[in-house]
Amino acid sequence: xxxxxxxxxxxxxxxxxxxxxxxxxxxxxxxxxxxxxxxxxxxxxxxxxxxxxxxxxxxxxxxxxxxxxxxxxxxxxxxxxxxxxxxxxxxxxxxxxxxxxxxxxxxxxxxxxxxxxxxxxxxxxxxxxxxxxxxxxxxxxxxxxxxxxxxxxxxxxxxxxxxxxxxxxxxxxxxxxxxxxxxxxxxxxxxxxxxxxxxxxxxxxxxxxxxxxxxxxxxxxxxxxxxxxxxxxxxxxxxxxxxxxxxxxxxxxxxxxxxxxxxxxxxxxxxxxxxxxxxxxxxxxxxxxxxxxxxxxxxxxxxxxxxxxxxxxxxxxxxxxxxxxxxxxxxxxxxxxxxxxxxxxxxxxxxxxxxxxxxxxxxxxxxxxxxxxxxxxxxxxxxxxxxxxxxxxxxxxxxxxxxxxxxxxxxxxxxxxxxxxxxxxxxxxxxxxxxxxxxxxxxxxxxxxxxxxxxxxxxxxxxxxxxxxxxxxxxxxxxxxxxxxxxxxxxxxxxxxxxxxxxxxx
Amino acid sequence: xxxxxxxxxxxxxxxxxxxxxxxxxxxxxxxxxxxxxxxxxxxxxxxxxxxxxxxxxxxxxxxxxxxxxxxxxxxxxxxxxxxxxxxxxxxxxxxxxxxxxxxxxxxxxxxxxxxxxxxxxxxxxxxxxxxxxxxxxxxxxxxxxxxxxxxxxxxxxxxxxxxxxxxxxxxxxxxxxxxxxxxxxxxxxxxxxxxxxxxxxxxxxxxxxxxxxxxxxxxxxxxxxxxxxxxxxxxxxxxxxxxxxxxxxxxxxxxxxxxxxxxxxxxxxxxxxxxxxxxxxxxxxxxxxxxxxxxxxxxxxxxxxxxxxxxxxxxxxxx
Numbered sequence: 001x002x003x004x005x006x007x008x009x010x011x012x013x014x015x016x017x018x019x020x021x022x023x024x025x026x027x028x029x030x031x032x033x034x035x036x037x038x039x040x041x042x043x044x045x046x047x048x049x050x051x052x053x054x055x056x057x058x059x060x061x062x063x064x065x066x067x068x069x070x071x072x073x074x075x076x077x078x079x080x081x082x083x084x085x086x087x088x089x090x091x092x093x094x095x096x097x098x099x100x101x102x103x104x105x106x107x108x109x110x111x112x113x114x115x116x117x118x119x120x121x122x123x124x125x126x127x128x129x130x131x132x133x134x135x136x137x138x139x140x141x142x143x144x145x146x147x148x149x150x151x152x153x154x155x156x157x158x159x160x161x162x163x164x165x166x167x168x169x170x171x172x173x174x175x176x177x178x179x180x181x182x183x184x185x186x187x188x189x190x191x192x193x194x195x196x197x198x199x200x201x202x203x204x205x206x207x208x209x210x211x212x213x214x215x216x217x218x219x220x221x222x223x224x225x226x227x228x229x230x231x232x233x234x235x236x237x238x239x240x241x242x243x244x245x246x247x248x249x250x251x252x253x254x255x256x257x258x259x260x261x262x263x264x265x266x267x268x269x270x271x272x273x274x275x276x277x278x279x280x281x282x283x284x285x286x287x288x289x290x291x292x293x294x295x296x297x298x299x300x301x302x303x304x305x306x307x308x309x310x311x312x313x314x315x316x317x318x319x320x321x322x323x324x325x326x327x328x329x330x331x332x333x334x335x336x337x338x339x340x341x342x343x344x345x346x347x348x349x350x351x352x353x354x355x356x357x358x359x360x361x362x363x364x365x366x367x368x369x370x371x372x373x374x375x376x377x378x379x380x381x382x383x384x385x386x387x388x389x390x391x392x393x394x395x396x397x398x399x400x401x402x403x404x405x406x407x408x409x410x411x412x413x414x415x416x417x418x419x420x421x422x423x424x425x426x427x428x429x430x431x432x433x434x435x436x437x438x439x440x441x442x443x444x445x446x447x448x449x450x451x452x453x454x455x456x457x458x459x460x461x462x463x464x465x466x467x468x469x470x471x472x473x474x475x476x477x478x479x480x481x482x483x484x485x486x487x488x489x490x491x492x493x494x495x496x497x498x499x500x501x502x503x504x505x506x
Numbered sequence: 507x508x509x510x511x512x513x514x515x516x517x518x519x520x521x522x523x524x525x526x527x528x529x530x531x532x533x534x535x536x537x538x539x540x541x542x543x544x545x546x547x548x549x550x551x552x553x554x555x556x557x558x559x560x561x562x563x564x565x566x567x568x569x570x571x572x573x574x575x576x577x578x579x580x581x582x583x584x585x586x587x588x589x590x591x592x593x594x595x596x597x598x599x600x601x602x603x604x605x606x607x608x609x610x611x612x613x614x615x616x617x618x619x620x621x622x623x624x625x626x627x628x629x630x631x632x633x634x635x636x637x638x639x640x641x642x643x644x645x646x647x648x649x650x651x652x653x654x655x656x657x658x659x660x661x662x663x664x665x666x667x668x669x670x671x672x673x674x675x676x677x678x679x680x681x682x683x684x685x686x687x688x689x690x691x692x693x694x695x696x697x698x699x700x701x702x703x704x705x706x707x708x709x710x711x712x713x714x715x716x717x718x719x720x721x722x723x724x725x726x727x728x729x730x731x732x733x734x735x736x737x738x739x740x741x742x743x744x745x746x747x748x749x750x751x752x753x754x755x756x757x758x759x760x761x762x763x764x765x766x767x768x769x770x771x772x773x774x775x776x777x778x779x780x781x782x783x784x785x786x787x788x789x790x791x792x793x794x795x796x797x798x799x800x801x802x803x804x805x806x807x808x809x810x811x812x813x814x815x816x817x818x819x820x821x822x823x824x825x
Contacts, residue, residue, distance in 0.1 A: 041542070042590075049545065049547035050545055122555075124556075126547040126548060128550070128555065129550040194773075196773070196777065197674070197675075198675050223777070227770070230670055231664070234669055235668070237674075386545075387537030387542050390548070391541055394541070424550045427549075428546075
């Protein structure tokens with residue numbers, strides 16, 4: 001009996017300890033409590049390209065323009081802008097109220113200094129590749145910035161909509177404090193950051209973009225997403241970013257929680273290496289494209305959380321899928337193509353995937369392995385740690401790769417790197433095609449939206465037909481929140497900038 | 507020369523070996539700090555940009571020079587700067603080590619306070635139903651991975667009771683002991699119960715062996731009570747293998763418990779090393795592995811010395 005009492009007392013004691021701290025956690029915080037599983041890798045907005053860094057930095061730093069929830073370009077630090085008729089000169093007027101967190105105004109000199117820093121090769125900004133078209137920057141008055149470009153360049157405006165093109169203080173560049181001190185102009189001010197652990201941001205009361213309804217953000221890094229789900233259930237977290245669709249789909253089932261999700265521009269793709277063995281044959285690549293049942297991969301590996309896509313993932317440019325080559329599985333045709341290419345008996349190949357990046361990578365590789373076995377292609381799956389994967393990917397040292405590649409709202413900015421002859425990642429794509437190259441060049445120069453759409457649809461159809469890669473589908477970005485958190489709008493880039501409009505209504 | 511001093515003399519040699527091994531192995535893994543920071547976007551860098559970044563991360567020198575620079579620093583107590591944190595490596599290790607030490611001690615306490623009594627109970631009730639139950643529980647405990655136990659605990663508390671200790675923002679014991687205990691208790695139980703199972707099995711089997719020994723029978727035949735024989739004579743001897751086992755386990759725990767730290771979002775040494783490896787933060791990986799190796803050697807030495815204290819027959823004499 002006494003043992004039982006001791007045991008029950010122990011259990012009660014544990015429950016009391018846990019509940020008192022859980023309760024005290026709720027009462028002391030007025031900041032929105034945010035959780036995510038992957039933390040930023042640094043604070044320099046021009047250097048950090050990892051998605052986890054971008055979504056952290058864009059809460060504090062601002063570019064000249066940004067993308068809204070429909071991937072349309074909207075004002076950020078620039079209030080208005082105008083291209084000349086040839087699309088060679090872009091003139092931007094800064095927003096009058098725009099101020100840095102230390103109270104100083106954002107000036108054209110800051111804009112000029114920021115782009116000079118990005119273009120300075122000693123800095124090592126990966127975004128530089130998007131801005132090499134700039135020949136000079138003029139600052140005719142206190143509010144105006146003029147970008148002179150080396151030729152017609154319509155997609156330049158979209159390239160500006162990234163925190164990798166954030167405007168930083170000219171004085172901070174001179175002092176060399178970018179990356180160690182954060183003085184941005186965005187909705188939240190930096191207070192503290194412990195890498196891989198936590199961060200605190202406070203609302204910027206003087207933000208030119210409007211009033212921020214919450215006091216600030218307490219961000220925790222919870223590396224395991226099932227733990228994030230548990231933290232949401234116990235109301236320890238108000239807002240959480242989720243990557244894993246398996247975890248995300250559980251959120252609406254929990255009482256008191258809701259899920260905000262939006263289709264994203266990034267795409268899941270089966271990258272073929274057209275310089276390797278049988279893959280040099282167009283018919284073999286086409287056979288693979290015909291043999292893959294995209295919807296089945298989506299349903300099996302991603303729980304159907306997404307939509308089958310062609311190469312262009314932005315709704316404004318996408319071609320209807322019935323016009324794309326083999327977008328319905330056709331095993332008969334696939335076998336015939338294999339036979340025509342001289343591979344009727346199939347062949348063996350490796351397929352590489354990154355562990356946990358995306359979380360569904362291994363399942364995708366397995367479904368593709370089983371689907372391609374139908375036409376005699378035997379795949380061996382190689383799971384690699386992300387960095388090892390990236391290393392092989394950059395050297396194009398793979399037969400096939402399961403990839404989740406970033407998307408952009410403009411087809412040129414998105415694919416120039418892979419499918420033009422001088423694209424920075426042409427060596428990774430390993431496929432040179434005159435038609436693709438010239439269509440890209442036309443799309444860069446054409447200013448008329450209807451004609452641009454036509455050009456890029458030809459580009460997309462051709463790309464799907466020659467099948468250097470097999471595009472699969474796009475997924476969603478997910479944010480799990482408590483019922484009382486209102487106003488968050490997810491975006492196609494997965495940005496958390498919408499936290500600036502969030503309010504808490506308990 | 508006395509045994510502890512001889513053992514201490516081996517330390518620098520082992521540390522040098524560990525240094526070389528870690529230094530080379532982390533560099534043999536494909537990818538570097540640049541690909542870790544930029545991912546596939548690092549393919550957009552021009553050769554000049556790449557060189558600038560390599561110089562920034564200290565990757566522009568050959569391995570010998572890199573090693574020599576780092577090792578010369580270590581000899582002077584400077585373990586380098588972590589590229590992730592932008593702080594000295596030792597500062598970061600000292601920030602994360604107290605949590606790891608506390609977790610190791612707590613889980614050890616839990617494991618031993620459950621494991622030893624249960625093991626002895628099972629041994630003294632051999633082949634009875636209660637022995638069977640203890641053995642089944644121990645088997646389950648040992649064969650269930652700690653992350654399963656951890657996730658189940660989190661699930662039960664969050665779904666069943668809607669309470670969960672604060673995760674993410676760690677409260678040091680010096681700031682608020684109660685809040686700290688609330689954060690540490692679940693991970694400690696997770697680690698502790700898994701090890702308790704091993705302790706139960708070990709203490710039960712040793713105790714059974716010892717109870718067959720002549721001196722135990724002699725003591726009993728002389729009229730000494732069963733309880734006194736067990737506690738006074740059998741237990742100290744039965745504890746020796748348990749101490750070895752615990753010493754090794756404690757050494758491991760001081761290296762951080764990666765899975766449990768991940769699940770409970772504890773910023774311990776294990777997670778620090780893991781993140782450092784993933785981000786190719788070479789200085790931090792090298793510094794922390796060296797630190798962990800040193801702790802492991804110290805713990806092992808202490809365990810060996812503890813034998814002598816428990817069993818007077820064991821003496822470390824120099825011959």
